[in-house]
Amino acid sequence: MFGLIGHLTSLEHAQSVANELGYPEYANQGLDFWCSAPPQIVDDITVTSITGQTIYGKYVESCFLPEMLANRRIKAATRKIINAMAHAQKHGIDITALGGFSSIIFENFNLQQIQQVRNVKLEFERFTTGNTHTAYIICRQLEQLAPTLGIELSKATVAVCGATGDIGSAVCRWLNARTDVAEILLIARNQERLHDLQAELGRGKIMDLNEALPKADIIVWVASMPKGVEIDPNTLKQPCLLIDGGYPKNLATRVQRPGVHILNGGIVEHSLDIDWKIMKIVNMDVPGRQLFACFAESMLLEFEKWYTNFSWGRNRITVEKMDQIGHASVKHGFRPLLDS
Known part of the structure; x- marks a missing residue:
């Protein structure tokens, strides 16, 4: 049972x-x-x-x-x-x-x-x-949905917010090993863990949130939203795929702009x-x-x-x-x- x-x-x-x-x-x-x-x-x-x-x-x-x-x-x-x-x-x-x-x-x-x-x-x-299953499903959502929005993975920049967490680090490993994404942007608060993850992957750029999001074709959000932090939808690319892997899922109410597609991440x-x-x-x-x-x-x-x-x-x-x-x-x- x-x-x-x-x-x-x-x-x-x-x-x-x-x-x-x-x-x-x-x-x-x-x-x-x-x-x-x-x-x-x-x-x-x-x-x-x-x-x-x-x-x-x-x-x-x-x-x-x-x-x-x-x-x-x-x-x-x-x-x-x-x-x-x-x-x-x-x-x-x-x-x-x-x-x-x-x-x-x-x-x-x-x-x-x-x-x-x-x-x-x-x-x-x-x-x-x-x-493990959550990370797998988020990666499959990214792989399957991005092309339908006109986002070609081999040319795409993916920002992972919460990259050093359990799910975020797994997503980064999958992107690195199973896809040909052009660039991975690593976002998290703990700089030591970020550098360790970057070394493990052998790639990835460490950036803060405000710098990374406007550069991303795909955003994987698997972090808590710190108090006082807001995402300005006008700075995001069009098209942009934003996968909300948090709980409760509330990015759809915070980020509303034509061309920005928000998906409930980790749902089967x-x-x-x-x-x-x-x-x-x-x-x-x-x-x-x-x-x-x-x-x-x-x-x-x-x-x-x-x-x-x-x-x-x-x-x-x-x-x-x-x-x-x-x-x-x-x-x-x-x-x-x-x-x-």
């Missing part, structure tokens, strides 16, 4: 869907209440592969909200993720994906040092970040309907078919019986592992979302 650990996008969103989740008593509660709310299994899932194989899973709502980070309730945030993992393991889930901020919090706050959660000793091989469509309700709650356009690629990774691991933390640790995603999960993705009927 596979599992998904997720969270809602804001306190307002959480309050609005509490009834649908089956917890009406949560609907009018503030942040303090959500900080103390325990994880809950709120959805049972059935997925059928185009091979005919059927698997079953559960969605674990962590009750984490992004406002917990904004209000410096770091202990509450980290406790949410660890408790959700323990909850999934306690219910016998074999492989669980950490979605959204869950994997970021786990990595950034080194939660691997916490192995005991009350009476549960966490078995980390039961969990995956899903980042399944060939068959999935029996669940959670994607409707998170406002996916086609909730029966569309989902986050990180969630799909746990489904693929269940289909293939690869019970291992396939994506784990910062900047360890290889092109070979992207090929491996990509092959399984195609085999079982997942394809990159190409319309937003």
Whole structure:
């Protein structure tokens, strides 16, 4: 059985869907209440592969909200993720994906040092970040959509915002090894990691955001948006492909200009309907078919019986592992979302 650990996008969103989740008593509660709310299994899932194989899973709502980070309730945030993992393991889930901020919090706050959660000793091989499949899908979105917009990859400049992150570095490796893109612009805050990545790739130009974006034919955004930072759409090329790989996805409301095509990055469509309700709650356009690629990774691991933390640790995603999960993705009927 596979599992998904997720969270809602804001306190307002959480309050609005509490009834649908089956917890009406949560609907009018503030942040303090959500900080103390325990994880809950709120959805049972059935997925059928185009091979005919059927698997079953559960969605674990962590009750984490992004406002917990904004209000410096770091202990509450980290406790949410660890408790959700323990909850999934306690219910016998074999492989669980950490979605959204869950994997970021786990990595950034080194939660691997916490192995005991009350009476549960966490078995980390039961969990995956899903980042390998996410990176693969973003790269395939880029490769498939760019030519339809008149962007020739062999002449294109690609800017990767968040290049030193787990997904961003994997995207850079794929672009370097699997495509003939003309130039890769590396954007991130940590200069030491940027130089390490540049050395690993043997190419790439390190630039700041404002310098890089006007030069890019394709922008892969896999970083958080710092406070006070805005993208001036009038400085972007036409045509320009902007792949929004963040969560929540909000670049479409911030960047609006003819000739700038914004795509929800890291989203897949399944060939068959999935029996669940959670994607409707998170406002996916086609909730029966569309989902986050990180969630799909746990489904693929269940289909293939690869019970291992396939994506784990910062900047360890290889092109070979992207090929491996990509092959399984195609085999079982997942394809990159190409319309937003």
